[in-house]
Amino acid sequence: MxxxxxxxxxxxxxxxxxxxxxxxxxxxxxxxxxxxxxxxxxxxxxxxxxxxxxxxxxxxxxxxxxxxxxxxxxxxxxxxxxxxxxxxxxxxxxxxxxxxxxxxxxxxxxxxxxxxxxxxxxxxxxxxxxxSQKQETYYYQSTSNTTQTGGSWSTTKPSEASGKYIWMKIKFTFVDGTTSETSPICMTGATGAPGSPGATGKGVKSTAITYQSGTSGTTAPTGSWNATVPAVSQGQYLWTRTILTYTDNTTSTSYSVSYIPKNGTNGTNGTSVTVSSTSVTYQKSSSGTTAPTGTWVNSPPATNAGEYLWTKTVVNYSDGKSTTAYSVSRNGTNGTNGTSVTVKSTAVTYQAGASGTTVPTGTWLTTIPTVPVGQFLWTKTVVTYSDNKSTTSYSVSRQGTDGVDAFMIVYDSPSGLEFSDTVKSIAITAKVFKGGKELTDAQVNAFGAIKWYQVGVDAAIATGKTLTLTAPKEVYATLEN
Known part of the structure:
Protein backbone atom coordinates (compact mmCIF):
# COMPACT_ATOMS: atom_id res chain seq x y z
CA MET A 1 0.00 0.00 0.00
CA SER A 132 22.22 54.84 -44.60
CA GLN A 133 23.03 56.04 -48.11
CA LYS A 134 24.61 58.90 -50.11
CA GLN A 135 22.77 60.62 -52.97
CA GLU A 136 24.69 62.31 -55.81
CA THR A 137 23.38 64.12 -58.90
CA TYR A 138 25.37 63.72 -62.13
CA TYR A 139 25.12 65.81 -65.34
CA TYR A 140 26.12 65.07 -68.93
CA GLN A 141 26.39 67.65 -71.72
CA SER A 142 25.54 65.84 -74.96
CA THR A 143 25.29 66.76 -78.62
CA SER A 144 22.12 64.67 -78.83
CA ASN A 145 18.76 64.90 -77.06
CA THR A 146 18.23 61.11 -77.38
CA THR A 147 21.58 59.69 -76.24
CA GLN A 148 24.60 60.73 -74.16
CA THR A 149 27.18 61.57 -76.81
CA GLY A 150 30.30 63.71 -76.89
CA GLY A 151 30.70 64.36 -73.17
CA SER A 152 31.13 62.74 -69.75
CA TRP A 153 29.23 62.50 -66.46
CA SER A 154 30.09 65.10 -63.78
CA THR A 155 28.60 66.32 -60.49
CA THR A 156 28.95 69.92 -61.75
CA LYS A 157 26.05 71.19 -63.83
CA PRO A 158 27.35 72.60 -67.15
CA SER A 159 26.22 75.91 -68.60
CA GLU A 160 23.59 75.84 -71.30
CA ALA A 161 25.02 76.13 -74.81
CA SER A 162 23.52 76.31 -78.28
CA GLY A 163 23.21 72.85 -79.89
CA LYS A 164 24.01 71.08 -76.57
CA TYR A 165 21.67 69.10 -74.30
CA ILE A 166 22.02 68.53 -70.56
CA TRP A 167 21.22 65.06 -69.17
CA MET A 168 20.81 64.21 -65.46
CA LYS A 169 20.82 61.05 -63.29
CA ILE A 170 20.91 60.35 -59.52
CA LYS A 171 23.32 57.83 -57.95
CA PHE A 172 22.62 56.18 -54.54
CA THR A 173 25.55 54.71 -52.57
CA PHE A 174 24.67 52.41 -49.63
CA VAL A 175 26.67 51.63 -46.49
CA ASP A 176 27.64 48.18 -47.72
CA GLY A 177 29.23 49.72 -50.83
CA THR A 178 26.46 48.78 -53.25
CA THR A 179 25.10 51.50 -55.57
CA SER A 180 21.93 52.22 -57.53
CA GLU A 181 21.32 54.77 -60.30
CA THR A 182 18.19 56.27 -61.83
CA SER A 183 17.67 56.26 -65.58
CA PRO A 184 19.19 59.34 -67.29
CA ILE A 185 16.72 62.03 -68.41
CA CYS A 186 17.26 64.95 -70.80
CA MET A 187 16.69 68.28 -69.02
CA THR A 188 16.78 70.61 -72.07
CA GLY A 189 14.57 70.60 -75.14
CA ALA A 190 15.46 70.81 -78.79
CA THR A 191 16.60 74.13 -80.28
CA GLY A 192 13.66 76.16 -81.67
CA ALA A 193 13.38 77.33 -85.25
CA PRO A 194 14.97 80.73 -86.08
CA GLY A 195 12.58 83.70 -85.92
CA SER A 196 11.63 85.86 -88.85
CA PRO A 197 14.01 88.74 -89.66
CA GLY A 198 12.92 92.07 -88.14
CA ALA A 199 12.15 95.19 -90.11
CA THR A 200 15.10 97.26 -91.27
CA GLY A 201 15.76 100.09 -88.84
CA LYS A 202 16.17 103.72 -89.75
CA GLY A 203 18.04 106.61 -88.16
CA VAL A 204 17.85 110.39 -88.24
CA LYS A 205 19.67 111.79 -91.28
CA SER A 206 19.24 115.52 -90.58
CA THR A 207 17.30 118.03 -88.46
CA ALA A 208 15.99 121.43 -89.59
CA ILE A 209 14.68 123.95 -87.02
CA THR A 210 12.98 127.16 -88.19
CA TYR A 211 10.90 129.91 -86.53
CA GLN A 212 7.96 132.21 -87.31
CA SER A 213 5.76 134.62 -85.35
CA GLY A 214 1.97 134.36 -85.45
CA THR A 215 -1.24 135.75 -83.98
CA SER A 216 -2.67 132.33 -82.96
CA GLY A 217 -1.50 129.89 -80.36
CA THR A 218 -3.36 126.92 -81.91
CA THR A 219 -3.02 127.37 -85.70
CA ALA A 220 0.46 127.32 -87.24
CA PRO A 221 1.30 130.45 -89.30
CA THR A 222 1.46 130.16 -93.11
CA GLY A 223 4.22 132.72 -93.78
CA SER A 224 7.94 132.19 -94.27
CA TRP A 225 9.92 130.17 -91.76
CA ASN A 226 13.27 131.64 -90.69
CA ALA A 227 16.44 129.93 -89.51
CA THR A 228 16.87 132.59 -86.79
CA VAL A 229 14.44 133.57 -84.06
CA PRO A 230 12.46 136.68 -85.19
CA ALA A 231 11.35 139.57 -82.98
CA VAL A 232 7.87 138.82 -81.61
CA SER A 233 5.51 141.58 -80.49
CA GLN A 234 3.79 141.43 -77.11
CA GLY A 235 0.54 139.50 -77.33
CA GLN A 236 1.76 137.35 -80.25
CA TYR A 237 3.22 133.82 -80.42
CA LEU A 238 6.60 132.39 -81.38
CA TRP A 239 6.27 129.14 -83.35
CA THR A 240 9.16 126.64 -83.68
CA ARG A 241 9.05 124.00 -86.43
CA THR A 242 11.29 120.91 -86.31
CA ILE A 243 11.66 118.72 -89.43
CA LEU A 244 13.42 115.37 -89.03
CA THR A 245 14.73 113.61 -92.17
CA TYR A 246 15.43 109.87 -91.74
CA THR A 247 17.91 107.63 -93.53
CA ASP A 248 15.12 106.25 -95.73
CA ASN A 249 14.40 109.88 -96.84
CA THR A 250 11.03 110.02 -95.02
CA THR A 251 10.34 113.06 -92.82
CA SER A 252 8.32 114.06 -89.77
CA THR A 253 7.33 117.58 -88.70
CA SER A 254 6.56 118.82 -85.16
CA TYR A 255 5.70 122.25 -83.74
CA SER A 256 6.11 124.00 -80.39
CA VAL A 257 4.66 127.40 -79.47
CA SER A 258 5.32 130.03 -76.79
CA TYR A 259 3.41 133.22 -75.92
CA ILE A 260 4.94 136.68 -75.47
CA PRO A 261 2.70 138.26 -72.79
CA LYS A 262 1.62 141.89 -72.66
CA ASN A 263 2.55 144.17 -69.76
CA GLY A 264 -0.03 144.03 -66.96
CA THR A 265 -1.83 147.05 -65.58
CA ASN A 266 -0.39 148.76 -62.55
CA GLY A 267 -1.95 147.68 -59.26
CA THR A 268 -3.37 150.00 -56.64
CA ASN A 269 -1.23 151.08 -53.76
CA GLY A 270 -1.43 148.48 -51.02
CA THR A 271 -1.44 148.82 -47.29
CA SER A 272 1.39 147.25 -45.36
CA VAL A 273 0.00 145.10 -42.54
CA THR A 274 2.04 144.17 -39.45
CA VAL A 275 1.26 142.49 -36.13
CA SER A 276 0.34 145.12 -33.60
CA SER A 277 -0.26 142.88 -30.57
CA THR A 278 -0.82 139.32 -29.40
CA SER A 279 -2.87 138.15 -26.43
CA VAL A 280 -3.09 134.67 -24.90
CA THR A 281 -5.94 133.85 -22.48
CA TYR A 282 -7.33 130.68 -20.90
CA GLN A 283 -10.63 129.12 -19.83
CA LYS A 284 -11.71 125.69 -18.60
CA SER A 285 -14.70 123.80 -20.02
CA SER A 286 -16.49 120.47 -19.92
CA SER A 287 -16.27 120.14 -23.73
CA GLY A 288 -13.21 119.44 -25.82
CA THR A 289 -14.85 120.39 -29.15
CA THR A 290 -16.91 123.53 -28.47
CA ALA A 291 -15.09 126.69 -27.32
CA PRO A 292 -16.39 127.94 -23.95
CA THR A 293 -18.43 131.18 -23.79
CA GLY A 294 -17.42 132.27 -20.29
CA THR A 295 -14.71 134.68 -19.17
CA TRP A 296 -11.18 134.23 -20.51
CA VAL A 297 -8.39 134.81 -17.96
CA ASN A 298 -4.69 135.63 -18.35
CA SER A 299 -3.39 132.65 -16.31
CA PRO A 300 -4.25 128.95 -16.79
CA PRO A 301 -6.97 128.06 -14.24
CA ALA A 302 -6.95 124.80 -12.26
CA THR A 303 -8.92 122.03 -13.94
CA ASN A 304 -10.59 119.00 -12.41
CA ALA A 305 -10.19 115.48 -13.73
CA GLY A 306 -12.17 115.14 -16.96
CA GLU A 307 -12.28 118.91 -17.70
CA TYR A 308 -10.63 120.69 -20.63
CA LEU A 309 -8.27 123.67 -20.62
CA TRP A 310 -8.79 125.98 -23.60
CA THR A 311 -6.11 128.43 -24.80
CA LYS A 312 -7.12 131.35 -27.04
CA THR A 313 -4.47 133.24 -29.04
CA VAL A 314 -5.61 136.53 -30.61
CA VAL A 315 -3.26 138.28 -33.07
CA ASN A 316 -4.15 141.93 -33.85
CA TYR A 317 -2.83 143.56 -37.04
CA SER A 318 -2.07 147.17 -37.93
CA ASP A 319 -5.13 147.39 -40.21
CA GLY A 320 -7.46 146.76 -37.27
CA LYS A 321 -8.18 143.15 -38.16
CA SER A 322 -7.32 140.12 -36.07
CA THR A 323 -7.17 136.33 -36.11
CA THR A 324 -8.13 133.99 -33.28
CA ALA A 325 -6.78 130.49 -32.74
CA TYR A 326 -7.70 127.92 -30.10
CA SER A 327 -5.94 124.95 -28.56
CA VAL A 328 -7.36 122.54 -26.00
CA SER A 329 -6.02 119.92 -23.56
CA ARG A 330 -7.83 117.54 -21.20
CA ASN A 331 -7.21 116.73 -17.56
CA GLY A 332 -7.42 112.91 -17.88
CA THR A 333 -9.40 110.69 -15.50
CA ASN A 334 -8.39 107.27 -14.12
CA GLY A 335 -5.14 107.26 -16.09
CA THR A 336 -3.07 104.13 -15.72
CA ASN A 337 -0.16 105.06 -17.97
CA GLY A 338 1.40 108.52 -18.12
CA THR A 339 0.10 111.84 -16.75
CA SER A 340 -2.30 114.46 -18.06
CA VAL A 341 -0.50 117.21 -19.96
CA THR A 342 -1.64 120.84 -19.69
CA VAL A 343 -0.23 124.13 -20.89
CA LYS A 344 2.27 125.45 -18.37
CA SER A 345 3.22 128.70 -20.12
CA THR A 346 3.18 130.48 -23.48
CA ALA A 347 5.94 132.84 -24.68
CA VAL A 348 5.46 135.07 -27.75
CA THR A 349 8.54 136.92 -29.11
CA TYR A 350 9.35 138.88 -32.29
CA GLN A 351 12.27 139.52 -34.61
CA ALA A 352 12.84 141.29 -37.92
CA GLY A 353 14.53 139.40 -40.74
CA ALA A 354 15.63 139.81 -44.35
CA SER A 355 14.09 136.48 -45.43
CA GLY A 356 10.50 135.32 -45.45
CA THR A 357 11.47 131.62 -45.57
CA THR A 358 14.50 131.30 -43.28
CA VAL A 359 14.01 131.92 -39.56
CA PRO A 360 16.30 134.74 -38.34
CA THR A 361 19.07 133.82 -35.93
CA GLY A 362 19.26 137.11 -33.96
CA THR A 363 17.74 138.07 -30.61
CA TRP A 364 14.03 137.53 -30.07
CA LEU A 365 12.19 140.45 -28.37
CA THR A 366 9.07 140.50 -26.22
CA THR A 367 7.87 143.69 -28.01
CA ILE A 368 7.29 144.17 -31.71
CA PRO A 369 10.35 145.82 -33.31
CA THR A 370 10.35 148.34 -36.15
CA VAL A 371 10.57 146.49 -39.46
CA PRO A 372 12.20 148.28 -42.44
CA VAL A 373 10.30 148.37 -45.72
CA GLY A 374 10.84 145.16 -47.69
CA GLN A 375 11.88 143.07 -44.65
CA PHE A 376 9.88 140.55 -42.62
CA LEU A 377 8.43 140.43 -39.12
CA TRP A 378 8.77 136.98 -37.57
CA THR A 379 6.59 135.90 -34.60
CA LYS A 380 7.68 132.91 -32.53
CA THR A 381 5.23 131.21 -30.16
CA VAL A 382 6.68 128.71 -27.65
CA VAL A 383 4.12 126.67 -25.69
CA THR A 384 5.54 124.82 -22.64
CA TYR A 385 3.50 121.95 -21.15
CA SER A 386 3.26 120.52 -17.66
CA ASP A 387 5.65 117.71 -18.60
CA ASN A 388 8.25 120.40 -19.50
CA LYS A 389 8.04 119.57 -23.20
CA SER A 390 7.34 122.41 -25.63
CA THR A 391 6.27 123.21 -29.18
CA THR A 392 7.50 126.14 -31.26
CA SER A 393 5.59 127.73 -34.15
CA TYR A 394 6.37 130.71 -36.36
CA SER A 395 4.36 133.24 -38.33
CA VAL A 396 5.85 135.78 -40.72
CA SER A 397 4.68 138.97 -42.36
CA ARG A 398 6.44 141.36 -44.71
CA GLN A 399 6.73 145.09 -44.43
CA GLY A 400 5.54 145.93 -47.96
CA THR A 401 6.98 148.65 -50.16
CA ASP A 402 4.82 151.54 -51.29
CA GLY A 403 2.77 150.95 -54.42
CA VAL A 404 2.68 147.15 -54.15
CA ASP A 405 0.04 145.26 -52.22
CA ALA A 406 1.62 143.19 -49.46
CA PHE A 407 0.85 139.51 -49.04
CA MET A 408 0.38 138.02 -45.60
CA ILE A 409 -0.31 134.42 -44.60
CA VAL A 410 -2.25 133.74 -41.42
CA TYR A 411 -2.59 130.25 -39.95
CA ASP A 412 -5.85 128.86 -38.58
CA SER A 413 -6.73 125.49 -37.04
CA PRO A 414 -10.15 124.49 -35.63
CA SER A 415 -8.48 122.13 -33.14
CA GLY A 416 -5.75 124.58 -32.15
CA LEU A 417 -2.03 124.48 -32.84
CA GLU A 418 -0.99 122.23 -29.95
CA PHE A 419 -0.81 118.44 -29.56
CA SER A 420 -2.26 116.72 -26.49
CA ASP A 421 -3.45 113.33 -25.26
CA THR A 422 -6.64 113.73 -27.31
CA VAL A 423 -5.29 115.80 -30.21
CA LYS A 424 -3.16 113.42 -32.29
CA SER A 425 -3.21 115.42 -35.55
CA ILE A 426 -3.55 119.09 -36.43
CA ALA A 427 -4.96 120.46 -39.71
CA ILE A 428 -3.54 123.94 -40.38
CA THR A 429 -5.14 126.23 -42.98
CA ALA A 430 -3.17 129.08 -44.54
CA LYS A 431 -5.20 132.24 -45.24
CA VAL A 432 -3.64 134.67 -47.72
CA PHE A 433 -4.24 138.42 -47.36
CA LYS A 434 -3.32 141.12 -49.87
CA GLY A 435 -3.81 144.77 -49.14
CA GLY A 436 -5.67 143.85 -45.96
CA LYS A 437 -8.21 141.69 -47.83
CA GLU A 438 -8.34 137.90 -47.75
CA LEU A 439 -7.90 136.38 -51.20
CA THR A 440 -10.22 133.75 -52.60
CA ASP A 441 -8.88 130.37 -53.70
CA ALA A 442 -9.18 131.46 -57.34
CA GLN A 443 -7.15 134.63 -56.66
CA VAL A 444 -4.45 132.62 -54.86
CA ASN A 445 -4.25 130.09 -57.70
CA ALA A 446 -4.03 132.91 -60.27
CA PHE A 447 -0.96 134.25 -58.51
CA GLY A 448 0.80 130.98 -57.70
CA ALA A 449 0.69 128.22 -55.09
CA ILE A 450 0.92 127.93 -51.31
CA LYS A 451 3.91 125.80 -50.31
CA TRP A 452 4.72 124.49 -46.85
CA TYR A 453 8.25 124.18 -45.47
CA GLN A 454 9.77 122.65 -42.36
CA VAL A 455 12.27 124.89 -40.62
CA GLY A 456 15.78 123.86 -41.62
CA VAL A 457 14.64 121.92 -44.71
CA ASP A 458 15.13 123.51 -48.14
CA ALA A 459 12.58 121.50 -50.13
CA ALA A 460 8.83 122.03 -49.67
CA ILE A 461 7.10 119.26 -47.70
CA ALA A 462 3.59 119.95 -49.11
CA THR A 463 1.66 122.15 -51.52
CA GLY A 464 -1.87 123.44 -50.96
CA LYS A 465 -3.99 125.50 -48.65
CA THR A 466 -4.14 122.93 -45.81
CA LEU A 467 -1.37 120.95 -44.08
CA THR A 468 -2.06 118.06 -41.68
CA LEU A 469 0.58 117.31 -39.03
CA THR A 470 0.69 114.03 -37.09
CA ALA A 471 3.76 115.00 -35.04
CA PRO A 472 5.11 118.34 -33.75
CA LYS A 473 7.16 120.18 -36.41
CA GLU A 474 8.27 123.78 -36.94
CA VAL A 475 6.57 124.68 -40.21
CA TYR A 476 5.59 127.75 -42.21
CA ALA A 477 3.83 128.52 -45.49
CA THR A 478 4.79 130.76 -48.41
CA LEU A 479 2.97 131.95 -51.53
CA GLU A 480 5.13 131.33 -54.61
CA ASN A 481 4.52 132.17 -58.29
Missing amino acids: KAAKDAVTALESDQATTTEQLNAAKTALNAAQQAVDKAQADVTQAKKDIATAQGQISGIQDGITDLTSRITTAETGIEQNSQAIALRATKTEVNTAIQGAKDYTDAQLKVEAGKITQSVNSVSTKVDKLT
Missing part, protein backbone atom coordinates in the same frame (compact mmCIF):
# COMPACT_ATOMS: atom_id res chain seq x y z
CA LYS A 2 2.72 2.46 0.95
CA ALA A 3 4.68 1.65 -2.21
CA ALA A 4 1.58 2.23 -4.33
CA LYS A 5 0.93 5.49 -2.50
CA ASP A 6 4.49 6.67 -3.06
CA ALA A 7 4.22 5.74 -6.71
CA VAL A 8 1.06 7.83 -7.03
CA THR A 9 2.74 10.76 -5.23
CA ALA A 10 5.77 10.53 -7.53
CA LEU A 11 3.49 10.36 -10.54
CA GLU A 12 1.67 13.47 -9.36
CA SER A 13 4.99 15.21 -8.78
CA ASP A 14 6.15 14.27 -12.28
CA GLN A 15 2.88 15.58 -13.68
CA ALA A 16 3.36 18.87 -11.83
CA THR A 17 6.90 19.09 -13.17
CA THR A 18 5.61 18.40 -16.66
CA THR A 19 3.01 21.18 -16.25
CA GLU A 20 5.70 23.65 -15.16
CA GLN A 21 7.86 22.69 -18.12
CA LEU A 22 4.93 23.12 -20.48
CA ASN A 23 4.19 26.55 -18.98
CA ALA A 24 7.84 27.53 -19.35
CA ALA A 25 7.71 26.40 -22.96
CA LYS A 26 4.63 28.51 -23.56
CA THR A 27 6.33 31.50 -21.92
CA ALA A 28 9.33 31.02 -24.21
CA LEU A 29 7.01 30.81 -27.18
CA ASN A 30 5.28 34.05 -26.13
CA ALA A 31 8.66 35.78 -25.89
CA ALA A 32 9.51 34.44 -29.33
CA GLN A 33 6.19 35.75 -30.66
CA GLN A 34 6.93 39.20 -29.21
CA ALA A 35 10.30 39.19 -30.95
CA VAL A 36 8.56 38.29 -34.19
CA ASP A 37 6.00 41.08 -33.66
CA LYS A 38 8.78 43.59 -33.08
CA ALA A 39 10.55 42.39 -36.21
CA GLN A 40 7.29 42.88 -38.13
CA ALA A 41 6.92 46.44 -36.74
CA ASP A 42 10.52 47.25 -37.72
CA VAL A 43 9.91 45.92 -41.22
CA THR A 44 6.70 47.96 -41.54
CA GLN A 45 8.50 51.16 -40.47
CA ALA A 46 11.31 50.43 -42.92
CA LYS A 47 8.76 49.99 -45.71
CA LYS A 48 7.30 53.44 -44.93
CA ASP A 49 10.65 55.21 -44.85
CA ILE A 50 12.39 53.56 -47.81
CA ALA A 51 10.27 53.16 -50.90
CA THR A 52 13.08 51.50 -52.87
CA ALA A 53 13.25 48.55 -50.39
CA GLN A 54 9.69 47.35 -51.02
CA GLY A 55 10.74 44.09 -52.73
CA GLN A 56 13.37 43.13 -50.15
CA ILE A 57 11.13 43.90 -47.15
CA SER A 58 8.26 41.90 -48.70
CA GLY A 59 10.58 38.84 -48.94
CA ILE A 60 11.64 39.24 -45.34
CA GLN A 61 7.99 39.57 -44.28
CA ASP A 62 7.13 36.30 -46.03
CA GLY A 63 10.00 34.55 -44.18
CA ILE A 64 8.78 35.86 -40.83
CA THR A 65 5.20 34.77 -41.60
CA ASP A 66 6.48 31.26 -42.41
CA LEU A 67 8.49 31.28 -39.17
CA THR A 68 5.34 32.25 -37.21
CA SER A 69 3.46 29.35 -38.86
CA ARG A 70 6.17 26.84 -37.87
CA ILE A 71 6.18 28.08 -34.26
CA THR A 72 2.38 27.76 -34.15
CA THR A 73 2.72 24.15 -35.42
CA ALA A 74 5.30 23.41 -32.70
CA GLU A 75 3.02 24.84 -30.02
CA THR A 76 0.15 22.68 -31.30
CA GLY A 77 2.43 19.60 -31.14
CA ILE A 78 3.35 20.42 -27.56
CA GLU A 79 -0.30 20.71 -26.60
CA GLN A 80 -1.00 17.32 -28.25
CA ASN A 81 1.92 15.71 -26.38
CA SER A 82 0.59 17.17 -23.14
CA GLN A 83 -2.81 15.64 -23.78
CA ALA A 84 -1.20 12.30 -24.67
CA ILE A 85 0.84 12.37 -21.45
CA ALA A 86 -2.30 13.02 -19.41
CA LEU A 87 -3.93 9.88 -20.90
CA ARG A 88 -1.03 7.53 -19.99
CA ALA A 89 -1.45 5.33 -16.87
CA THR A 90 2.01 4.08 -15.90
CA LYS A 91 4.87 5.96 -14.39
CA THR A 92 7.19 4.66 -17.10
CA GLU A 93 4.94 5.99 -19.84
CA VAL A 94 4.61 9.31 -18.06
CA ASN A 95 8.36 9.61 -17.62
CA THR A 96 8.98 8.64 -21.23
CA ALA A 97 6.35 11.12 -22.49
CA ILE A 98 7.67 13.87 -20.24
CA GLN A 99 11.24 13.37 -21.36
CA GLY A 100 10.20 13.20 -25.01
CA ALA A 101 8.12 16.37 -24.72
CA LYS A 102 10.93 18.13 -22.90
CA ASP A 103 13.54 17.10 -25.45
CA TYR A 104 11.29 18.03 -28.35
CA THR A 105 10.37 21.38 -26.78
CA ASP A 106 13.98 22.25 -25.98
CA ALA A 107 15.06 21.35 -29.50
CA GLN A 108 12.26 23.32 -31.12
CA LEU A 109 12.82 26.37 -28.90
CA LYS A 110 16.55 26.32 -29.58
CA VAL A 111 16.08 25.97 -33.33
CA GLU A 112 13.29 28.52 -33.58
CA ALA A 113 15.02 30.99 -31.24
CA GLY A 114 18.10 30.82 -33.47
CA LYS A 115 15.98 31.39 -36.55
CA ILE A 116 14.19 34.36 -34.93
CA THR A 117 17.50 35.97 -33.92
CA GLN A 118 18.94 35.39 -37.39
CA SER A 119 15.84 36.77 -39.12
CA VAL A 120 15.65 39.87 -36.90
CA ASN A 121 19.39 40.53 -37.40
CA SER A 122 18.92 40.14 -41.15
CA VAL A 123 16.03 42.63 -41.16
CA SER A 124 18.01 45.12 -39.05
CA THR A 125 21.06 44.81 -41.32
CA LYS A 126 19.07 45.31 -44.51
CA VAL A 127 17.17 48.26 -43.05
CA ASP A 128 20.45 49.88 -41.94
CA LYS A 129 21.87 49.40 -45.43
CA LEU A 130 18.83 50.98 -47.01
CA THR A 131 18.52 53.96 -44.66
